[in-house]
Amino acid sequence: MQLSPTDNLILELLRENSRRSLTEIADIIGLSRPTVKYHVDKLIETKVISRFTIEMDQTHAASVTTTRAMFDLRLKRNTCSVVYASIQRWSEVVSCWSLTGDIDMRILLEAANLDVLEELRDRLSRHPEVIDVTTSIVLKSWREKA
Known part of the structure; x- marks a missing residue:
């Protein structure tokens, strides 16, 4: 699958914080929440995104x-x-x-x-x-x- 510039931007934002809401991502990149949801759903469906995870501090x-x-x-x-x-x-x-x-x-x-x-x-x-x-x-x- 060829990633669009929007896909790459969404992926970068999720890499920084996988718990970001669709609304927050939409606000950052200047798109509507439904448009961001469409892109995220497409990334999941095509298995570009296989899972969401968190990182914890050592404590x-x-x-x-x-x-x-x-x-x-x-x-x-x-x-x-x-x-x-x-x-x-x-x-x-x-x-x-x-x-x-x-x-x-x-x-x-x-x-x-x-x-x-x-x-x-x-x-x-x-x-x-x-x-x-x-x-x-x-x-x-x-x-x-x-």
């Missing part, structure tokens, strides 16, 4: 109790797209990659606790295309980029 981030893990999958065939289709709506999935080498697919998840991660791991291990799931729990994050 508050430390108080949020989530558990992060990586699931490394070995698959029967080159069926990453099939496996991804079955997990793409899981709210716990942060990122998902197809890889070269011994591991076919890596999934980064963030869950409320280990019980949730265990349940998701069990579901994945029963998937007909999955041979093996190896789990690595993230102990500490030293650096992350969006």
Whole structure:
């Protein structure tokens, strides 16, 4: 999809603050709220925008109790797209990659606790295309980029 100058401006404003209201964006760029909504809806529909998120300062981030893990999958065939289709709506999935080498697919998840991660791991291990799931729990994050 070819992005218009308006699309690029909206994306830049949302990168700065993903919680900006459509009204605020409209005021900043001088367009009507319905026009901005049309552009945002189009960006979501065409998957230019895949999710809205927030960043927290370290003081508050430390108080949020989530558990992060990586699931490394070995698959029967080159069926990453099939496996991804079955997990793409899981709210716990942060990122998902197809890889070269011994591991076919890596999934980064963030869950409320280990019980949730265990349940998701069990579901994945029963998937007909999955041979093996190896789990690595993230102990500490030293650096992350969006």
